[in-house]
Amino acid sequence: MALPLHTIKDQFPIFKNRPELVYLDSAATSHKPDSVILALNDFSEKENASVHRGLYDLSTDATRRFENVRKKVSDLLGVSNPSSIAFTKGTTESINLIAHGLIRKKLKLGDTIAVTAMEHHANFIPWQQLCHQRGALLNILPVTKNGELNLSGIDSMLGPRTRLLCLTHISNVLGTINPIEEIISIAHRKKIPVLIDAAQSTGHYPMMVDSWDADFVVFSAHKMFGPFGTGVLYAKQEFAPYIEPLNFGGGAIRNVTTEHTEFLDYPYKLEPGTPHVAGVIGLGAAIDFIQQLDLAETSLFTRNLTQKFKARLHELGGARILGQPSNFGSIVSFQMENIHPHDVASFLAQANIAVRAGHHCAQPLLESMGVPATVRVSFSIYNTEQDIDKTIDALAALKRFWSR
């Protein structure tokens, strides 16, 4: 039985400590439930040890728990092989590992990398820089006025020299849920591998990576009720042997002589140095928490909040919502007439409402939509309809304040 959503907020201590807080910035980072915080605390107080090298209980226990999280992650992603899971610092590092550890050496003058116009900087700048370095071309799949991918041009954009297609599952600005299965199959027909940026979807939407046949999937623990400083790279087995580490150090090697180093296999070769042991254990606890939810239900719940908020904004007037994707998640961006997003956010902050204002690390998207900045509201399972009421009330007060 899934955990009931109407009491779930009680499991998040931040709201006990800050009862007045209306937190609408979960797309930036989510809060953590008791169970995750306790797991982190217990690890520090009772089990703290490094992994992979100790022969004493603390270390062997930590190693077993650490390695077991690969299994939890693969279950969550719908992946059959736990050794396809490498631990990183976060989405950003995972993407850079693929860019510089795998694609760089394949990428020749005149080759192309395809991205979309709605990527987060983390899934844009690495490809832009790599293309600059290698004399390759960055092809950008455009976004319609509605905030959806314009798939009509995809066929001509993906060519025989396209080495990779990089695509976000859910836009962190517009909330658009992209039809990734369809896009993956288009790319695969042309033998182009696909990297899915699942930073906004993992832990919030059902994932079926094996059946989607995605080649690379990346995400961060801190956006899915887990700790900061921990992320995941999933790579399909056929690519794993070719991904080269960007960092070298202890723990990732089979043998070192003064002349030569033999590296371990994937994923270990990509994890040199002492890993963020507590972070990985905490990610495991976050997945345990998520597995108690019914993600079909929770995603419907946050979608409904988003839908309601959009309707209330419309009623309020003076707000312009960016995009109208037909398939959307828990995120909405908007602008208030004649009031800069920064000023909106400051005003809401005074009412203890946390929203984000700016370009949301997606300057190319905002530029393509002709907008320098937006206010972004994002919902998670701990949000309520009262949060919407308070936000709409505050926006009404803002309008009055601004027109006085």
Add this chain to the structure above:
Amino acid sequence: MALPLHTIKDQFPIFKNRPELVYLDSAATSHKPDSVILALNDFSEKENASVHRGLYDLSTDATRRFENVRKKVSDLLGVSNPSSIAFTKGTTESINLIAHGLIRKKLKLGDTIAVTAMEHHANFIPWQQLCHQRGALLNILPVTKNGELNLSGIDSMLGPRTRLLCLTHISNVLGTINPIEEIISIAHRKKIPVLIDAAQSTGHYPMMVDSWDADFVVFSAHKMFGPFGTGVLYAKQEFAPYIEPLNFGGGAIRNVTTEHTEFLDYPYKLEPGTPHVAGVIGLGAAIDFIQQLDLAETSLFTRNLTQKFKARLHELGGARILGQPSNFGSIVSFQMENIHPHDVASFLAQANIAVRAGHHCAQPLLESMGVPATVRVSFSIYNTEQDIDKTIDALAALKRFWSR
């Protein structure tokens, strides 16, 4: 007034939860005091937020605390400029940033990098690999039988084409404390910058980076009472503009267009993606803890434990200690006659004594000393003379067991 050492163990909850534990593996990772664990927990429960981009209190408070840790780190290191402090995942990443983000592009065919034979793999493999890639030479400063750097050859080893000297402050195998001031001044006379691996010294020994005139200093929080997944790169201001990021993403950039990206200045350009906010806050708490100690006193305390342990080993017989450095810290490596280090560690583990067995990520050192593996014992401020008694008793029992 410094915290009294004889009661300090009470501040480490692991020993309340595991009263039987004799932990002699602090060189791998240290345990965390109450104050650090509480800081991490409070951050999750009361303040959890991402940094640098929010306009609401949670985020601006987190940003202020996060940035303030640069000041704490620079105070601890004896560095005047907090903006010289970049946050990384750990020592390993910090070293790789210098190797691949700075030295790589300067390093020409036939140039050399100098390291010592006592480096940890983290300060060895990156240089070895870089030299391979660039057709450069890796020069290795040898270690004497006593386990000290053989400085007689240093003058001829450091030449006009030496681009960097990489050197550990304290050996993680032998405990040797290297005369880094002297070595830095030799290198500087030849205009060679010096990278100090301070993984084993930061937080345990007084640091005076500005007065040593070190060019780069690296360390990990988890070895100095702080959290996993967080480390530091200090770079002297004259190098900062030239260090290029290895990862690209959000938060590290000034402006992005579809064609071009302008990066922020050091240290921000090296910190793309959501940082390990809790880790940095936890590092701050670890430094607050350390600042209550008198490091001259604590380093004498752990040195005395080490000295006593060496004497007791000698008395016991059948043990061979690796190296006899005249200036040493809290680490000692040894072998038991006819008993493999692994077997020693398993035996001690049965008596709840946690030691490390193996090559300690320093294969080149062990090879140069003609030893494939050792047992390593390392002390910290929470160790006691009883820990030594128990360990010597267990080793005596091991000898009896093995000769039965």
Add this chain to the structure above:
Amino acid sequence: MSDLKTLYSDIIRHHNESPFHFEKIEHAPVVLRANNPVCGDRFDLFLTADQKRISALHFHGFGCAISKASASVLVKSLEGRSLHEANNICNEFIHFIDNKPLHAPQELTDDFKAFSGVHNFPERRDCAILPWSAMKTYLESKLGRNN
């Protein structure tokens, strides 16, 4: 709410709604870009100056009420000033925002004092000083750092 009223004082709101010399100048001899990477705010300052004096100053771009009003106040305060005076005024403003004023309140203009509400919103500091730091960097390099 009262904090917000001091942040968005009448003078700031006035400058935001009717900014001074808010105009794109084609072929301006110097264009300074003031840009806040965190929020995407971006203003261009269009400057005509000889070795001594700023003869004309306009601005254009996009930003929040605070940064826009601040740019407007900057233009109004610096046009016609000598480079040296302009630099002192930039210093004055930045120090005032950072709560380390160089002069007593009664010596400051009302335009400056209108920004005192920023003291309660430290996260808006960067908005307030955005155009001023760009101008200061320019002036310092023109004047030579050590004069």
Add this chain to the structure above:
Amino acid sequence: MSDLKTLYSDIIRHHNESPFHFEKIEHAPVVLRANNPVCGDRFDLFLTADQKRISALHFHGFGCAISKASASVLVKSLEGRSLHEANNICNEFIHFIDNKPLHAPQELTDDFKAFSGVHNFPERRDCAILPWSAMKTYLESKLGRNN
């Protein structure tokens, strides 16, 4: 302590102290390296085999009591066997160590059963199977994976 006695059983201690065919063979046709990166243990297996059968097998190197005894038992068990039999024996041993035995205890040799103490020391599993996995990898590639 009693756990340690089963880990370091008499048979294991005997193999550790007087290993079987512990000898470096110059010019052996095949040398297999079994190496544990975690602890630095490393053994070489020196092998003479035709398409069918292992005619000679020796080993040399450095490792803990468990891995050394295990290599000694391997050499004793596999010399003279057909490649196919040898592969089955490797599987048998690894499965036994992993607590998923393919046969009932009474069908196992005393040399094998001597390693049952490893079950209480999971961190020593890798020591026990070190030479066996190297041998298995070799045999599987010789035999072809699908036979």
